[in-house]
Amino acid sequence: MSQIVLKGRKAVGGTAEGEALVTKQTISTWGGVDAVKGIITERRHELRGQSFAGRVLVFPSAKGSSGWSTVAQVIRLAGNAPKAMIIGEINSLTAIGAVVMQVPTVTDLDQNPTEVIATGDWVKVDADKGIVEVTKKG
Amino acid sequence: MKLTRDEQDMLEGKEGRAKQRAMELLVQYGEALGAERFVDTNNVHLLIGFYPYPQMVTPRDSDELISKFLLDTDERIVVDRVKSFNTTHIWAIDLERWQVMEASESLHELMEVIKKYCIRTGVSITATCTPYQIGNVPTKGEHCAWTESSAVPFCNAVLGARTNTEAAHSAFAIALTGKVPLSGFHIDENRLGTHLIDVELDVNDVLEWYLLGYFAGEVCQLAVPVYQLKHAITPNISMLKALNAAGASSGGVMMYHIIGVTPEAPTLEAAFGGKKPKEVLSYGPAERRQTYENLNSATDERVDLVNMGCPHYSLEQLRDVARLLEDKKVHENVDLWIWTAHQLKAIADRNGYTDIIAKAGGHLLTDTCPLNTNLFPKGTKIVATDSAKHAHYAPAIGGVDVWFGTMEECIDCAITGKWRGELK
Numbered sequence A: 001m002s003q004i005v006l007k008g009r010k011a012v013g014g015t016a017e018g019e020a021l022v023t024k025q026t027i028s029t030w031g032g033v034d035a036v037k038g039i040i041t042e043r044r045h046e047l048r049g050q051s052f053a054g055r056v057l058v059f060p061s062a063k064g065s066s067g068w069s070t071v072a073q074v075i076r077l078a079g080n081a082p083k084a085m086i087i088g089e090i091n092s093l094t095a096i097g098a099v100v101m102q103v104p105t106v107t108d109l110d111q112n113p114t115e116v117i118a119t120g121d122w123v124k125v126d127a128d129k130g131i132v133e134v135t136k137k138g
Numbered sequence B: 001m002k003l004t005r006d007e008q009d010m011l012e013g014k015e016g017r018a019k020q021r022a023m024e025l026l027v028q029y030g031e032a033l034g035a036e037r038f039v040d041t042n043n044v045h046l047l048i049g050f051y052p053y054p055q056m057v058t059p060r061d062s063d064e065l066i067s068k069f070l071l072d073t074d075e076r077i078v079v080d081r082v083k084s085f086n087t088t089h090i091w092a093i094d095l096e097r098w099q100v101m102e103a104s105e106s107l108h109e110l111m112e113v114i115k116k117y118c119i120r121t122g123v124s125i126t127a128t129c130t131p132y133q134i135g136n137v138p139t140k141g142e143h144c145a146w147t148e149s150s151a152v153p154f155c156n157a158v159l160g161a162r163t164n165t166e167a168a169h170s171a172f173a174i175a176l177t178g179k180v181p182l183s184g185f186h187i188d189e190n191r192l193g194t195h196l197i198d199v200e201l202d203v204n205d206v207l208e209w210y211l212l213g214y215f216a217g218e219v220c221q222l223a224v225p226v227y228q229l230k231h232a233i234t235p236n237i238s239m240l241k242a243l244n245a246a247g248a249s250s251g252g253v254m255m256y257h258i259i260g261v262t263p264e265a266p267t268l269e270a271a272f273g274g275k276k277p278k279e280v281l282s283y284g285p286a287e288r289r290q291t292y293e294n295l296n297s298a299t300d301e302r303v304d305l306v307n308m309g310c311p312h313y314s315l316e317q318l319r320d321v322a323r324l325l326e327d328k329k330v331h332e333n334v335d336l337w338i339w340t341a342h343q344l345k346a347i348a349d350r351n352g353y354t355d356i357i358a359k360a361g362g363h364l365l366t367d368t369c370p371l372n373t374n375l376f377p378k379g380t381k382i383v384a385t386d387s388a389k390h391a392h393y394a395p396a397i398g399g400v401d402v403w404f405g406t407m408e409e410c411i412d413c414a415i416t417g418k419w420r421g422e423l424k
Helices: A068-077 A092-101 B005-011 B017-033 B062-069 B105-121 B152-158 B168-177 B206-220 B237-250 B268-272 B285-295 B315-325 B342-350 B353-360 B388-398 B407-416
Strands: A003-007 A009-012 A015-022 A056-059 A084-087 A105-107 A122-126 A131-135 B038-040 B044-046 B086-088 B179-181 B195-199 B225-229 B279-283 B305-313 B335-340 B363-366 B382-385 B401-404
Touching: A009 A092, A009 B017, A015 A084, A056 A122, A068 A092, A068 B168, A084 A092, A084 A122, A092 A105, A092 B017, A092 B168, B005 B017, B017 B168, B017 B179, B044 B168, B062 B105, B152 B237, B168 B179, B195 B206, B206 B225, B206 B237, B206 B279, B206 B285, B206 B388, B225 B268, B237 B305, B237 B315, B237 B388, B279 B285, B285 B388, B285 B401, B305 B315, B305 B388, B305 B407, B315 B335, B315 B342, B315 B353, B315 B407, B335 B342, B335 B353, B342 B353, B342 B363, B353 B363, B382 B388, B382 B407, B388 B401
Parallel strands: A015 A056, A056 A084, A084 A105, B044 B086, B195 B225, B195 B279, B305 B335, B305 B382, B335 B363, B382 B401
Antiparallel strands: A003 A131, A009 A105, A015 A122, A122 A131, B038 B179
């Protein structure tokens, strides 16, 4: 099994590991996620119907609504938070969203995480050091 | 982050626990953004009456509630006064006509609790997604902290003021302290265009600007599009509102330029800061047709709800929709909901627009829209709208299918009960 190490920086500290759920599409939590069910609901989203709960969510960043952190907080309160987040290009919505989601989050990586990591890969996130270790599936 | 003396004092609790907690959140937020310092702001558009999952909101003590949901702590923190001038984004329900929406008494009580809290702490109860239509009009270069994805590009691109899309938590903390992390669109270089969009078509009405914005958001995502119009036009407030709302739905467009129109783009060179575009895209008939099809999710022409005023209708739109409804009757199988700001409804009342809409059998409603708390009329399966933003979000939120078209097509549908719109 091949391993890849990505280096970036901490957005929210902590360490976690889990199976990756990867999308190349941006996410709007409000109007794109059912927080209580923990699934993506946006009509034309490639992850529609999939759950991020307990996985490491790898995505480019937030689009859309300013309801991002409101829904992120409900996701956490409902027990549906991902184990960690790897964000290609953090912005205002994903930054405050990660703070209230309270999960280890890294960004600004030396390789594009949505290219390098695939859904099902095992990912270890050390957000304090800004390091992501990817073990490719199979 | 590098903190000034007053910021350090707030963080150390010298100005009370509320400002301390707000600074704690803002430092975490600023570090997540990679910001090096804060900048002062005295213009915040807050998101305080918005609870998309009201079943999760149990405390009815307002200090406990706001501490938990906006300051993100189980500790009960009492806010004295918020520091910054502010307006508020939409609330969960029409604060007066909530029964038309068949909202629960419990949700209405929650809003009353928040209202009292706002009055006590100096939060303005404006309740609109269009602060720029009701008197919050920042000046060029002013540092702001606005929620509402469709209002943010109005602030940045149209007015030349400066904001990122803030969320409920960040905006409240910023209003308490008057401090916003210096990042994103507060910084000159990030405001420059990245993608050139050659607009080959004539964009001369609201529908066309919605289609252009929805196309641009999808292809540009978080980038800064620069529109070069082949056929020159000066878009008005309703058109730019459409462009803004659409680009922030299919994508995350917070800033853009229209060459020769918006204040930071007198020329193509100025829009790109003398650099070359990362990508050059063309918007022509094929892109327009595909975008229209992406927005239309309905197939059944029998419509249950006609929903207009997302974002909240301008005075011009209120006048136009009233003219279309004069001496007309809404079909018995259809609900017609038209949304605007409370302040604009007062003017609609005075000018007779509200009466015309009511006589036709429609409702002029304020403060929110059906998406915010998923309050569609019972049994709604098919919705018609003249908003690309509503067409984008309603399927995921309400489980409904949507027709998207012009204001005229929506009113025709409200009267006949049937969708007869098409892309002309």
